[in-house]
Amino acid sequence: DIQMTQSPSSLSASVGDRVTITCQASQDISNYLNWYQQKPGKAPKLLIYDASNLETGVPSRFSGSGSGTDFTFTISSLQPEDIATYYCQQYDNLPLRLTFGGGTKVEIK
């Protein structure tokens, strides 16, 4: 099975900072990589799909990039409402396999 290594597991940054989270796949997954945001006590929310596509309604300060095995998620200017845990998720069709990264908890410094 494909393993997803997400880092860091947590980070603390100031409002307005640029925040970067990485996800590394154990093998080539093309662009089959999504990013979700989960706020405490809430269900996850899709932010980025297929590595770099912004989901409708998601603020443009969120972005994603990468292909193959290395992926990056960026918040260009951290806002107080961005406090959450962020997960990457890969999918493989044949056979169907989905794996989430371990998550990155983002806090305000």
Next chain:
Amino acid sequence: EVQLVESGGGLVQPGRSLRLSCAASGFTFDDYAMHWVRQAPGKGLEWVSGISWNSGSIGYADSVKGRFTISRDNAKNSLYLQMNSLRAEDTALYYCAKDIGFGVGDATFDYWGQGTLVTVSS
């Protein structure tokens, strides 16, 4: 407005069974694949199972294969998860999630329910 409402969770003894349901509304249910994703207390997300729009394609995580069965009733706009031979490690909040496409291979979840808690303990 898309709504996914899970039910059926509760406290169950190891080895027993439980059936989860997810009632969907606000979209054309039989146009989309659906999935179950779980989250153990204080832990990360784990995909459990997915089913295509017409039930023609189904997938399971290795951790539940042979014990859990996913199904759907498009006439009732409902998704189900039959969980047998439950173990302590199945304790989690179980989310129902809508796929962006009709096949399980799209595997991208654009709407989620609020979850139903399953606790497996004696």
